[in-house]
Every structure is written in C-alpha cells, then in structure tokens.
Amino acid sequence: MIDTLKFTLNRKPLQLKVDGERRLLWVLRSDLGLTGTKYGCGEGICGACTVLINQKASRSCQIPVKDIQGKEIITIEGLAENGRLHPIQKAFIDRDALQCGFCTPGMILNAYSLLLEKPRPTDAEIIRAMNDNLCRSGAHVRIIQAIQTAAQGMRGGRKR
Numbered sequence: 001m002i003d004t005l006k007f008t009l010n011r012k013p014l015q016l017k018v019d020g021e022r023r024l025l026w027v028l029r030s031d032l033g034l035t036g037t038k039y040g041c042g043e044g045i046c047g048a049c050t051v052l053i054n055q056k057a058s059r060s061c062q063i064p065v066k067d068i069q070g071k072e073i074i075t076i077e078g079l080a081e082n083g084r085l086h087p088i089q090k091a092f093i094d095r096d097a098l099q100c101g102f103c104t105p106g107m108i109l110n111a112y113s114l115l116l117e118k119p120r121p122t123d124a125e126i127i128r129a130m131n132d133n134l135c136r137s138g139a140h141v142r143i144i145q146a147i148q149t150a151a152q153g154m155r156g157g158r159k160r
C-alpha cells in the first residue's frame, strides 16, 4: 500500500509517497540516494545501517518506512553542518578509527546516540554500547579512543 509520509530528513522537511512496508534502509539508499547508510546483514545484527530516529540510533534495515511518520531522521550525510564535520566525524578521522570505512557511518551515529545519553562514558560503557556495531577491520581500539575524543569535543561545545 502506498502511504504519504511526512518526516524530517537531515533537518529538512520531506513528503514522500512510498510503500510503507518497505524498509527505511532501502528508501534512504535507493529512493533518496543517501548511500552513506550501508547494507550489511539486513537482519539487525551488524549495525551498518544505523541512522538516528529522534536522536536514537536505530537499525534502518528493520524499520518499515511507515513507522517514521512525523519523526526526525538523521543519516551520516546530515551530521556535518555548514560544511563543518561533527566532532565525532573529526575524531574518527584524527584517530584513524577506520580501515575500509564500511561500518563507519553506523559507528559514528551509534556513538552520537551514546554521547547524547552519556557525555562522559567510561571505556567499558563505550564497548558495551558499540558491541553490536561490527567492524571487520579490527579498528576497535582506535574507535574507543575516537569516541572518548569526541566526548571531550561535545562537552566543550557542539552537541548536534
């Protein structure tokens, strides 16, 4: 069934006619060209498809697009503002917290959600929060360092 959905995507209001049963991941990637949201497992296990829905990290491969009616969606393309990288994006680059980069958009958005909830996370809290975002390149130690660096940056000013 075709639904008319209204929501905010990367801070811009959007109206879309779409089959509401389709997964948000495929609407973002195929219909809207936002390919920073990655397809990994398609089963809610890897975290590659993570986006923010009302500021919470969410697995877009598991969400029927009809469920985003009236909500605020942020993808990795929407995190930088006015040409300035978000502190988490900058920290991942500065700390070299990636190798192939496939998992990185999901990692960054999950870290964002964590740092909104816990501005001063311990390493153990970061490990627990990031446990279900899989990285096959073994960058975990640098990812934890990057999130700690980003936490300092976000406490010092820019949150969103």
Ligand code: FES
Residues within 6 Å of the ligand: 038, 039, 040, 041, 042, 043, 044, 045, 046, 047, 048, 049, 050, 059, 060, 061, 062
């Ligand atoms: S593609 Fe959604 S969790 Fe893996």
